[in-house]
Amino acid sequence: MLGFLRKNSSETALRLAESTLFAGLTPGELSTVEGLTHSRSYLAGEVIFDEGEQGQALYVVVTGEVLICHAGELDPPIARLGPGQFFGELALLDDAPRTAQARASLDSELAVLSRSDFERLMDSHARIASRVALQLARNISLRLRDMVQG
Amino acid sequence: MKRPAPSEYRAGPLVWVSIVVATCLVLFVFQKILWLVVPFLFALILYYGWLPLKLRLVLSGFSHDAAAALISLGSSVIVLLLAVLAVPWITAEAVNWQEYSSRYLDGGLNLLLSALKQLERRIPVFAQAHVSEEVAQQLSQFSDNFARDHLANAALTLAAWAPSVLLAPFLAFFMLRDGWRFHRFISQAVPNAFFERTLFLLDQIDRTARLYFVGLLQLTLLDTVCLAAGLWLLGVSSPLVLGLVTAVLAWVPYVGSIAGCLLVVLVAATDFPDAPQIAYGAIGLFLFVRLLDDFIFMPMTIGKSLNIHPLLSVLMIFVGGAVAGVAGLMLVLPVLGVAMVFGETLGLVITDPRLRARHRHAERLRQRVAAVDL
Numbered sequence: 001m002l003g004f005l006r007k008n009s010s011e012t013a014l015r016l017a018e019s020t021l022f023a024g025l026t027p028g029e030l031s032t033v034e035g036l037t038h039s040r041s042y043l044a045g046e047v048i049f050d051e052g053e054q055g056q057a058l059y060v061v062v063t064g065e066v067l068i069c070h071a072g073e074l075d076p077p078i079a080r081l082g083p084g085q086f087f088g089e090l091a092l093l094d095d096a097p098r099t100a101q102a103r104a105s106l107d108s109e110l111a112v113l114s115r116s117d118f119e120r121l122m123d124s125h126a127r128i129a130s131r132v133a134l135q136l137a138r139n140i141s142l143r144l145r146d147m148v149q150g
Numbered sequence: 151m152k153r154p155a156p157s158e159y160r161a162g163p164l165v166w167v168s169i170v171v172a173t174c175l176v177l178f179v180f181q182k183i184l185w186l187v188v189p190f191l192f193a194l195i196l197y198y199g200w201l202p203l204k205l206r207l208v209l210s211g212f213s214h215d216a217a218a219a220l221i222s223l224g225s226s227v228i229v230l231l232l233a234v235l236a237v238p239w240i241t242a243e244a245v246n247w248q249e250y251s252s253r254y255l256d257g258g259l260n261l262l263l264s265a266l267k268q269l270e271r272r273i274p275v276f277a278q279a280h281v282s283e284e285v286a287q288q289l290s291q292f293s294d295n296f297a298r299d300h301l302a303n304a305a306l307t308l309a310a311w312a313p314s315v316l317l318a319p320f321l322a323f324f325m326l327r328d329g330w331r332f333h334r335f336i337s338q339a340v341p342n343a344f345f346e347r348t349l350f351l352l353d354q355i356d357r358t359a360r361l362y363f364v365g366l367l368q369l370t371l372l373d374t375v376c377l378a379a380g381l382w383l384l385g386v387s388s389p390l391v392l393g394l395v396t397a398v399l400a401w402v403p404y405v406g407s408i409a410g411c412l413l414v415v416l417v418a419a420t421d422f423p424d425a426p427q428i429a430y431g432a433i434g435l436f437l438f439v440r441l442l443d444d445f446i447f448m449p450m451t452i453g454k455s456l457n458i459h460p461l462l463s464v465l466m467i468f469v470g471g472a473v474a475g476v477a478g479l480m481l482v483l484p485v486l487g488v489a490m491v492f493g494e495t496l497g498l499v500i501t502d503p504r505l506r507a508r509h510r511h512a513e514r515l516r517q518r519v520a521a522v523d524l
Contacts, residue, residue: 028211035208035330038337038349043515046342047508056346056353112345116353125209 016111019060020139021086024131033128036117042104048088053098055091057112060084064108071101080105089136092118162497169493173466173486174473180481181474185314191481193321197329198363200225204326218327222319257420258412259289261429343509344499351495358487365451366401372447373397373439377414380435384428386418396436400443402480411436458486 016022016037017030025033039062042048048059051071059066061084067077068087078100081087091098092115113121122129180187200221207217266282276282333352340348378393386392396410411433418432458466463483470482499505 032209032211035214038334038345040342040345042342043512043519045515046512048342049346050504050508053346054350056350112349114349114353116349116357120205121209124206 015062016060018084019086019111020084021058021060021089021132021135023135025128029125029128029131032125033113033121034111036121037111037113040110040112042108042110044104044106044108046104048102048104048110049098051098051101055088055098055115057114058086058088058092058118059102060086060111060113062109062111064104064110065106066108066110067103067105068100069103074103086139089139093136165493165497169486169489170466170469172493173482173489174469176485176489177470177474177478177481180485181477184477185311186317187477187481188311189314189317189321192315192318193325194359195363195367196225196318196322197325198360199367200322200326201360214330215327218323221326222323226319254416254420257423258416259286260423261415261419261426262289264426341509342512343505347495347499347505351491354491354495355488358491359484362484362487368451369443369447370394370397370401372451373400373443376439376442377435380439381414381418381432384418384431384435385421386414386428386432387421388417392417402476405476405479407440458483458490462486 016034017025017027022030022033037060042064044064048066049055061081063083066081066085066087067074068079068081069077079087087102088098090096122132204214204217204221207220208214212220263282263286266276266285270277270282333356337345337348337352374390374393374397376393377396378389381389381392392414396414399406399410399413402409414432414436415429418429419426422428463486466482466486467479470478470485472478474481
């Protein structure tokens with residue numbers, strides 16, 4: 001009932017579907033997430049956030065490329081993230097300052113989910129929360145494996 | 151390099167002076183547009199009351215517009231139903247209201263005069279000054295002239311204010327429907343370097359206002375329950391209505407509390423004309439609930455939202471009253487709370503050289519891109 005009032009999937013929601021963080025969400029759930037995200041454009045070389053800053057958001061790369069590095073150590077970077085990948089989630093999970101700098105290496109468009117919206121989503125939407133939590137856990141375990149294997 | 155987190159930042163004296171000055175300025179401007187501020191205030195209370203439900207609908211897949219429309223429609227239907235149910239009672243009771251008001255006023259006056267006569271019997275100075283006769287004469291003159299001097303003005307003021315108060319539900323609907331768009335509009339206008347701090351600022355302002363208004367509603371409910379229970383135990387008539395009216399009057403600091411106390415005493419004195427101890431009991435109950443309010447309920451509800459030093463709160467209430475009268479008393483704490491969040495965050499952004507350097511770097515990059523083929 002009242003299905004006609006529900007939202008239709010937008011282009012941004014479809015692009016969010018390609019993100020590993022939101023993999024497995026239904027079009028309606030993606031639309032809900034999209035309603036909470038902000039879209040930001042960064043030029044190549046622009047700093048997105050700095051190491052040591054208090055994190056207030058997590059980012060999903062929609063287009064372009066982002067380098068994760070320690071300040072002043074661009075080569076080699078810690079990670080090179082392309083479309084669909086996400087970053088900045090650690091500061092939201094443990095409430096600690098950013099552990100590295102994020103910098104756009106190409107002109108990039110990012111979807112940004114603020115801390116308050118992320119927490120609201122996790123608190124009030126059980127299905128989205130379980131999917132996102134699973135993807136976050138997978139991402140962290142992948143990084144752990146990479147570290148262990150050198 | 152670790153920069154100060156928003157929570158670690160402590161505003162300096164300049165920021166605090168700016169916060170206090172900005173609060174006074176806002177109150178001064180508000181006083182000039184009071185006809186808009188009052189419905190806006192009611193709209194904010196409605197908005198923050200409805201917001202959790204709207205967020206629940208949005209998170210379950212409804213669009214913002216549809217969620218706002220559904221909630222507004224639902225609330226309108228409930229209000230209409232209540233109005234339809236209340237109309238027969240109101241029309242039946244309306245004819246008695248004038249009689250009630252004069253009866254309660256007489257009851258209060260009798261209590262006052264009997265208290266003064268008792269004082270005269272115990273204190274000879276009062277008896278020599280004929281205090282009770284003097285007060286009775288002045289009150290009689292005041293009540294004789296009250297209708298002629300004040301009633302017409304009061305009726306006109308009420309008639310002028312009623313339409314603007316009816317704006318509140320409309321304002322609340324548009325706040326619900328477009329508030330998130332405004333939020334985005336503001337954050338989109340902010341340069342990338344300051345974006346995360348702006349998100350934090352907007353979230354904190356929203357959180358402060360939400361906690362304040364939701365806290366105010368919770369406080370009203372707690373006050374109503376306590377006062378109604380106490381008045382019911384004392385045997386005063388209509389304890390729930392009296393408790394609710396008194397709790398709502400307490401929204402205006404000091405002045406509202408005194409008016410609420412007077413109302414309760416009038417009713418108690420009229421219901422029990424030969425037992426003044428019931429009226430004194432009502433005053434005792436009122437003081438007890440005020441103490442509960444100040445030391446237990448307020449810190450549990452509104453206190454959580456506004457992390458303001460108690461001395462500053464009291465001083466600012468006086469300043470608010472001096473700058474903008476009753477409206478200033480009512481608005482000073484939420485305005486100060488929002489000005490504090492705004493001032494502290496702005497202070498944090500302005501005093502962070504790294505953020506400003508990042509902004510200049512981004513500007514240079516944009517200029518280079520804009521001039522690439524010139």
